[in-house]
Amino acid sequence: MIKTDELRGIIAKNGFSQSDIAAKIGVTPKTFYEKMKIGVFGSDEIQIMIDELHISNPADIFFAKE
Numbered sequence: 262m263i264k265t266d267e268l269r270g271i272i273a274k275n276g277f278s279q280s281d282i283a284a285k286i287g288v289t290p291k292t293f294y295e296k297m298k299i300g301v302f303g304s305d306e307i308q309i310m311i312d313e314l315h316i317s318n319p320a321d322i323f324f325a326k327e
Contacts, residue, residue, distance in 0.1 A: 263300040264325045268310075271322070275314050285313050 272282055283293035286306040296302050302310070302323070311319045 262325050263297075263302065264322050265297050265300055267322050268297070271314050271316060277314070282310060282313070285309055 269279070272279060279293055279297070280290040283290045286293070286302075286309045288296070288306070296306075307319070307323050310316065311323075316322060
């Protein structure tokens with residue numbers, strides 16, 4: 262389960278929009294929003310977000326327990 266609210270905050274804190282991150286992971290903004298809604302990203306997409314957003318605690322965000 263992904264903590265989408267925390268991810269949105271990190272995206273904003275880094276000065277990006279969700280559309281910017283969608284482009285970085287190679288999906289359309291619409292696809293990104295759908296992935297956020299269901300809380301599922303591929304491992305490659307997660308790695309790109311960790312690198313681009315300088316996420317120091319990825320397990321807390323991308324592999325959170327409900």
